[in-house]
Amino acid sequence: MLLDVRDIHTFYGLSHVLHGVSLSVAEGRVVALVGRNGAGKTTTLRSIVGLTPPAEGSVVFEGETISGRKAYRNARSGIAYVPETRDVFSLLTVEENLRIAEDAASPWDVERVMRWFPALADLRDRKGSQLSGGQQQMMVIGRALVTGPRLLLLDEPSQGLAPVIVNDVLAMLKDLKTEGLSVLLVEQNIRMALELADDVYVMEHGAIVHHAAPDALAKDPAVLERYLGVAA
Amino acid sequence: MPLSLLVSQLLNGIAVGMLYAVAALGLSIIKGLLNIPNFAHGAFYAVGAYLLYAVVSATESFWLGLVVATVVAGGLGVLVEWFGVRRLYGGAYLFQLLLLFGVSLVVTELLIVLWGPEGKSLSPPDFLQGALIFSGIFYPKYLLFTTVAGAVIIVAVWLLIERTRYGAIIRAGIEKTEMVSALGINIEVLFTLAFAFGAGLAGLAGALAAPIVGITATMGIDMLAMAFVVLVIGGLGSLYGAVFAGLLVGITQSLVALYWPSASTILIYVAMVLILLWRPQGLLGER
Ligand SMILES: Nc1ncnc2c1ncn2[C@@H]1O[C@H](COP(=O)(O)OP(=O)(O)OP(=O)(O)O)[C@@H](O)[C@H]1O
Numbered sequence: 001m002l003l004d005v006r007d008i009h010t011f012y013g014l015s016h017v018l019h020g021v022s023l024s025v026a027e028g029r030v031v032a033l034v035g036r037n038g039a040g041k042t043t044t045l046r047s048i049v050g051l052t053p054p055a056e057g058s059v060v061f062e063g064e065t066i067s068g069r070k071a072y073r074n075a076r077s078g079i080a081y082v083p084e085t086r087d088v089f090s091l092l093t094v095e096e097n098l099r100i101a102e103d104a105a106s107p108w109d110v111e112r113v114m115r116w117f118p119a120l121a122d123l124r125d126r127k128g129s130q131l132s133g134g135q136q137q138m139m140v141i142g143r144a145l146v147t148g149p150r151l152l153l154l155d156e157p158s159q160g161l162a163p164v165i166v167n168d169v170l171a172m173l174k175d176l177k178t179e180g181l182s183v184l185l186v187e188q189n190i191r192m193a194l195e196l197a198d199d200v201y202v203m204e205h206g207a208i209v210h211h212a213a214p215d216a217l218a219k220d221p222a223v224l225e226r227y228l229g230v231a232a
Numbered sequence: 233m234p235l236s237l238l239v240s241q242l243l244n245g246i247a248v249g250m251l252y253a254v255a256a257l258g259l260s261i262i263k264g265l266l267n268i269p270n271f272a273h274g275a276f277y278a279v280g281a282y283l284l285y286a287v288v289s290a291t292e293s294f295w296l297g298l299v300v301a302t303v304v305a306g307g308l309g310v311l312v313e314w315f316g317v318r319r320l321y322g323g324a325y326l327f328q329l330l331l332l333f334g335v336s337l338v339v340t341e342l343l344i345v346l347w348g349p350e351g352k353s354l355s356p357p358d359f360l361q362g363a364l365i366f367s368g369i370f371y372p373k374y375l376l377f378t379t380v381a382g383a384v385i386i387v388a389v390w391l392l393i394e395r396t397r398y399g400a401i402i403r404a405g406i407e408k409t410e411m412v413s414a415l416g417i418n419i420e421v422l423f424t425l426a427f428a429f430g431a432g433l434a435g436l437a438g439a440l441a442a443p444i445v446g447i448t449a450t451m452g453i454d455m456l457a458m459a460f461v462v463l464v465i466g467g468l469g470s471l472y473g474a475v476f477a478g479l480l481v482g483i484t485q486s487l488v489a490l491y492w493p494s495a496s497t498i499l500i501y502v503a504m505v506l507i508l509l510w511r512p513q514g515l516l517g518e519r
């Protein structure tokens with residue numbers, strides 16, 4: 001297993017948010033993590049990368065226990081995190097946003113990202129704050145790629161984007177999947193999650209409540225309705 | 233009042249303003265990235281002045297003195313950040329203030345222990361002695377040097393911050409610290425370096441000031457107050473507001489001193505209050 005999350009418990013101060021979450025991501029797979037607002041999806045990703053370290057349980061990445069290590073070390077060992085808030089550096093240019101993240105050993109360098117998203121190449125000298133939501137999303141995915149990830153943690157890449165742009169993002173993620181990149185994808189857009197993922201975990205109240213293949217889940221209106229509020 | 237006197241005083245104000253700007257820029261970088269009010273900044277400034285004095289006394293080399301002042305003040309910054317400040321990130325301002333104020337007192341006393349309670353004076357190096365005199369305007373060469381050196385330092389810092397990858401990381405860290413670490417950058421080392429860099433700028437400003445203002449263990453206290461005023465006037469959120477405000481304050485102080493010497497410092501505080509009432513974010517601050 002590339003990533004094994006084993007029974008983690010995470011707190012924000014005194015508030016106990018994750019109650020024993022376990023999940024795994026196999027090499028080259030796209031795994032989706034879905035669930036309603038406040039279920040604990042973002043907290044799970046933050047626990048994995050080390051920004052909100054779990055108090056109990058462990059995160060094992062490529063056979064090594066990484067929970068308890070600092071976020072920058074986990075990032076260097078190959079976990080790239082694209083937050084829900086995107087966290088574009090608004091005063092840096094597009095090129096600088098990518099350049100500060102670049103690792104010489106990554107198969108993705110800044111120029112390759114620019115070729116992959118020609119829209120970004122045209123905006124190279126634009127400040128991060130001047131990009132549209134879709135452009136920002138492309139840029140932060142590119143920023144994650146240039147760090148040379150073995151695992152990409154993507155938090156709601158479709159959030160707040162117009163449907164046409166969501167399709168662009170979906171196409172990009174399919175490209176990455178074809179390249180063999182392993183992804184843990186948090187997504188409220190169920191159609192997108194089911195279309196991309198090899199494996200789906202459903203979360204509620206800080207715990208995994210369901211684990212299924214995407215086509216099985218698509219045919220399970222009871223689960224969709226109960227945990228995701230999607231009318232079947 | 234003759235025009236030539238006014239111009240002389242203006243030139244003097246620009247030189248002093250450059251020193252304020254360099255010291256305040258250091259304060260501004262520390263405040264921006266670490267969100268720490270560096271109350272020990274004045275101590276680093278005094279350390280810079282004494283080191284220049286010590287090196288010049290021992291080796292007669294002014295240039296070596298400037299380098300030693302900057303590097304040792306920066307090194308002292310590393311120690312203070314490493315053993316003290318980093319334990320207080322995100323904590324209450326009061327503790328940061330107490331720690332840094334404590335550091336400042338200890339350093340000030342150490343300077344007295346090492347060099348005695350009387351002040352020292354240091355004349356500019358030979359090639360910067362004397363003055364340029366043109367149409368009645370008296371322009372000491374050392375003030376010209378200070379002005380040029382200040383401008384070079386500010387431009388160099390600007391290039392470093394705006395044009396290098398290291399600078400881009402600092403700008404990113406000022407805005408979103410957590411995201412910078414999630415990109416694999418060791419933010420703690422970055423903080424240490426930034427604190428040291430700010431302290432080094434204070435040391436360099438102190439060294440440059442030494443031949444102008446004289447050297448005393450408490451020289452940093454006046455500078456600290458002035459540097460904070462400059463920072464607030466320029467705008468706490470703006471790295472370079474400090475540069476603009478430093479020059480403005482230096483020039484204003486010098487010109488006012490011509491007409492009403494006793495008021496030249498208090499007037500700056502009054503101006504700060506008025507500016508804050510009009511623009512609470514400072515002259516170049518945003519929001
Ligand atoms: N910084 C915080 N401090 C305290 N509680 C928090 C914090 N962030 C999140 N929470 C709480 O933790 C729980 C899980 O939040 P989390 O953001 O992980 O959910 P999510 O599944 O990502 O939700 P969404 O779909 O809205 O992004 C929620 O109840 C939330 O209110």
Ligand SMILES: [Mg+2]
Pocket residue numbers: 041042043084155
């Ligand atoms: Mg979330």
